[in-house]
Amino acid sequence: MTIRHLKVFLAVAETGKMSAAADQLFIAQPSVSQAIADIEKYYNVRLFERLSRKLYITPAGERLLDYARHIVALFDEMELEMKYSTEHTTLKIGGTVTVGTTILSELVSRFEAENPPVTLTVLVDNTPVIESMILKSDLDLGLVEGEVSSEDLIQIPAVEDEMVLICGTGHPFAGRKTISLDELQGQYFVIREKGSRARSFFEKILDRESVEIVEKWTCTNTEAIKNAVMDGQGLAVLSKRLVERDFEQGRLCILSIQGIRLLRSFTLIYHKNKFLSPPLKAFVQACEEYKD
Known part of the structure; x- marks a missing residue:
């Protein structure tokens, strides 16, 4: 053999x-x-x-x-x-859409600047794809939203992420700071695709509170979601990191849901049998110590 x-x-x-x-x-x-x-x-x-x-x-x-x-x-x-260890090392990193749009570029740039012999190659996709590729050893490590299902993966909560409810400036909720869960009943929503952890995170809260919404748009692209919300197509729930600039520029409104804080973690995942080389250990530490 x-x-x-x-x-x-x-x-x-x-x-x-x-x-x-x-x-x-x-x-x-x-x-x-x-x-x-x-x-x-x-x-x-x-x-x-x-x-x-x-x-x-x-x-x-x-x-x-x-x-x-x-x-x-x-x-x-x-x-x-x-x-090649004396010359260069390449790590294959996966990130979900929200992670890739918010913190991953800065995290990778910081790490490469502090670790010149290491290059990070990056794939951005949804959590099930990242999970599958790590299980097949096609990626060394992933940074995803929420938890994954496989027992063969080590999961480390690394970066706290707050999600927020957003609406367009012409929406009836515009100008308010807080709304109740009951007011979400029957509202049009622009929501991420099935398989997205951002979607499943919000759906669990709606199911728990017996709130039914109307799924008007389904999008894989966060910019498309924001544009649809700005154009009055419905409400959405996205990472606060994704919408702060638009809020500051007066392009959309951020709302709190009474009694609910939409807080989750970006989670580091890697295979339980993965050998953590010094560069990989250093990247894990960089993720755990990341601050905006």
Whole structure:
């Protein structure tokens, strides 16, 4: 059993075809078939079933998959560390849309300025995508909104984030500082897409308080949400960091909800089996110590 065997197995698991795995790895298809046969013989298990000209991973294959991903990722990390640690290190960081729009750029710039041998590459997407990529070792660490579901991820609340209710200057609520939850009943809302932690955070509060709103717009883009609110399309709940400048410029209004504080955390996540190299530990510390 070698790292090469595991890399071949991962390629077959990801593509679902021996031929596609061979193309991905730039090797002959018989070499792929032989590597899979070697693993199956070594562990006395069947890793794939062939149905309708496509390969489907078996329960035994699923068990191997998680180990293989992390063994290969750790091996690749070791290779980079041993070959290039004296020259340069690259960390792959993921952030959600709100994190990416508010604090991530400043956080990354500060960190790179204080740690010249380290470069951070950044992906901005929603929480489920970031979570999935960390589980597959495609990202080293994520900074997301709220909590994640996988028990294989370490979660560290890092940066406090307050969300606020906003409306346009022509809305009936404009000019007020506080409204009650009951006044939200039946109101039009411009809201984030399903899967967004900002959306699920607010929906949990509405469900708990038995408040029903009308979802008029669904947006993945925070600027589109703000523009729709400014144009009178409805209310929205966004991170205060995203709307403070617009509020100061008189383009929209910020409202408090009586008896409710919309407070949450941006959460650091990484795989429980992840080796925390010194640069990665330094970035975790930078996140925990971040102040606006």
